[in-house]
Amino acid sequence: MKYILTLCSALFFLSATAQEVSGQYDKIGRFNQGVAIVWRNGHCGLLAQGGKEIVKPTYDKISGFGKDGIAYTWNQGLVGLINMQGKVIVPNIYGSISAFNGSFAITRKNGLAGMINKQGKVLIENKYEDIKLDRNGMIRAVKDGKEVILDMKD
Numbered sequence: 001m002k003y004i005l006t007l008c009s010a011l012f013f014l015s016a017t018a019q020e021v022s023g024q025y026d027k028i029g030r031f032n033q034g035v036a037i038v039w040r041n042g043h044c045g046l047l048a049q050g051g052k053e054i055v056k057p058t059y060d061k062i063s064g065f066g067k068d069g070i071a072y073t074w075n076q077g078l079v080g081l082i083n084m085q086g087k088v089i090v091p092n093i094y095g096s097i098s099a100f101n102g103s104f105a106i107t108r109k110n111g112l113a114g115m116i117n118k119q120g121k122v123l124i125e126n127k128y129e130d131i132k133l134d135r136n137g138m139i140r141a142v143k144d145g146k147e148v149i150l151d152m153k154d
Contacts, residue, residue, distance in 0.1 A: 024040065025038040025039060025040050025047070025057070026039045026040050026041070027039040028047060031049050032064060032065060033065055033069070033084060034048060034049045034084070035047070035048060035049070035054065035065060035084050036049070037062050037064075038053075038057060039057060040057040041057070042060075043057040043058055043059060043060065044057055044058075044059045044060070044061060044062045044073075045057035045058065045059065045062075046062065046082075046084075046086055054084075054085065054086035055082065055086040058075070059073045059074060059075050059092075060074045060075050060076065061073070061074040062074075062082070065084055066100075068100070068118060069083050069084045070082070070083055070089065070100075070118060071083075071084075072097065073092060074092065075092040076092070077095075078092040078093055078094060078095065079092060079094050079095070079096055079097050080092035080093065080094065080097075081097065081120060089118070089119065089120040090116060090120040093109065094107045094108060094109050094126075095108045095109055095110070095111070096108040097116070100118060101133050103117050103118050104116070104117060104123065104133060105117075105118075106131050106133075107126060108126070109126040110126065112126040112127055112128060112129065113126060113128045113129065113130055113131040113141070114126035114127070114128070114131070115131060115139070123152065124139070124141070124150060127143070128141040128142060128143050129141075129142040129143060129144075129145070130142040131150075139152065
């Protein structure tokens with residue numbers, strides 16, 4: 001009986017203090033890691049669990065966030081990256097960005113391949129026909145139809 005009274009009191013308290021904080025969206029996705037994708041007028045943005053808008057709905061599409069807290073964004077056919085705080089890691093300038101292999105992702109821009117890290121730093125400019133990362137960490141690229149091995153030095 002004590003449990004039921006406690007439960008009823010809690011429900012009454014929650015219903016008496018609830019506020020609508022997000023009525024401005026056409027759709028609100030499920031919250032994952034405290035963040036939800038929201039839609040308004042055909043564009044996507046991000047909403048924090050407390051109702052604070054993190055990113056205004058300006059993107060055509062936003063992927064879910066990975067364990068690393070990074071999501072892909074698309075705008076006008078170009079892809080970029082943002083973090084869970086809404087900070088743009090990579091602006092929407094690439095034709096594609098691969099899934100990260102460790103800390104690296106292959107980018108494509110104007111048909112040419114390059115490489116970035118999870119902080120958005122360009123490690124290899126987009127000037128190769130193809131780039132592949134071997135299992136042992138070696139980076140192979142194709143330029144002018146010939147394969148080359150790239151040495152990553154900071």
